[in-house]
Amino acid sequence: MSNLSSPSQRAASNAIFTSDFVETIEYKRFVEFCEASRHYQYIGLCFGAAGTGKTVSARRYSRVDEAERCASPTADPRYGQPLDTVFYTPEVINTPAVVARELSCKRGVIRDIALGPLRREANEALEIARLQDEWEQMKYHKKLREEEHPGEPPEERRWQVRSYYDGRFKSIGDPTRLILIDEADRLKISSLEQARAHYDTGGVGVVLIGMPGIEKRLSRYPQLYSRIGFVHEFRPLGLDQLSRLFERHWSPAGGLLPAPGPDTETVATILRVTRGNFRLLSRLLAQVERILAVNELTVITRDVVETARQSLVIGAA
Numbered sequence: 001m002s003n004l005s006s007p008s009q010r011a012a013s014n015a016i017f018t019s020d021f022v023e024t025i026e027y028k029r030f031v032e033f034c035e036a037s038r039h040y041q042y043i044g045l046c047f048g049a050a051g052t053g054k055t056v057s058a059r060r061y062s063r064v065d066e067a068e069r070c071a072s073p074t075a076d077p078r079y080g081q082p083l084d085t086v087f088y089t090p091e092v093i094n095t096p097a098v099v100a101r102e103l104s105c106k107r108g109v110i111r112d113i114a115l116g117p118l119r120r121e122a123n124e125a126l127e128i129a130r131l132q133d134e135w136e137q138m139k140y141h142k143k144l145r146e147e148e149h150p151g152e153p154p155e156e157r158r159w160q161v162r163s164y165y166d167g168r169f170k171s172i173g174d175p176t177r178l179i180l181i182d183e184a185d186r187l188k189i190s191s192l193e194q195a196r197a198h199y200d201t202g203g204v205g206v207v208l209i210g211m212p213g214i215e216k217r218l219s220r221y222p223q224l225y226s227r228i229g230f231v232h233e234f235r236p237l238g239l240d241q242l243s244r245l246f247e248r249h250w251s252p253a254g255g256l257l258p259a260p261g262p263d264t265e266t267v268a269t270i271l272r273v274t275r276g277n278f279r280l281l282s283r284l285l286a287q288v289e290r291i292l293a294v295n296e297l298t299v300i301t302r303d304v305v306e307t308a309r310q311s312l313v314i315g316a317a
């Protein structure tokens with residue numbers, strides 16, 4: 001098993017606050033849930049209504065954007081905590097063979113990133129050995145021209161170096177310790193069995209992320225359901241959490257709301273309109289920003305929120 005950071009270090013690495021992402025209580029609970037699935041190597045089941053932040057949280061926790069940057073040919077080889085979590089979203093139309101191939105491919109990307117520093121070290125060592133071999137060969141051929149018995153030809157160091165690093169490459173196992181499968185509702189039982197196969201190989205936890213009802217569907221398959229060790233429900237924002245967002249001057253991505261934020265009564269109105277759904281909240285606040293700009297207002301009021309609501313289709317996100 002590779003040398004991994006502790007759960008507290010990993011959570012700190014994954015939980016940095018930015019202008020377009022904020023740690024809610026639900027995200028912290030999701031981190032704890034993922035850590036438990038990783039540590040005990042269980043299958044975890046996460047479900048919640050659309051728009052509550054499941055996908056964003058999973059991408060954040062898995063650091064999939066960082067993995068994609070590191071996998072790029074032009075990537076800076078330096079990065080922080082080791083990458084050991086796979087984030088996977090199956091296509092709408094999928095087959096067990098496709099799911100198996102794509103999961104293996106994503107695990108391969110994580111391993112390639114883990115091998116990157118050693119691969120660069122090996123290339124540098126091989127280049128030095130090549131130059132040394134050329135120098136020794138040049139001296140030997142010079143002696144061969146000048147002496148009748150120049151001695152044994154020099155042994156090429158490149159093969160020694162290559163053999164040494166081949167052993168080190170083989171000693172590094174698969175660094176993947178957790179697989180997050182988003183939109184797990186898309187997978188039929190045969191494709192879910194492919195995900196279970198990765199779990200059964202040992203050393204890795206799996207988290208299935210889907211809509212409410214997925215837990216009842218999976219309960220019909222005892223062979224899979226019996227392996228589920230943890231269940232986490234992603235809940236919408238409450239009044240306290242929504243108030244904290246505005247206290248921290250949070251705005252949806254690409255938006256900018258005035259400070260100070262709305263008063264308690266207006267926050268309650270926003271909660272009533274959006275029902276604590278992050279996706280609806282972002283849409284509503286985008287409309288609020290537009291209305292404030294058009295009317296040259298600087299305060300978010302109940303009337304502004306109600307006007308913004310009329311521009312939205314408020315339904316199941």
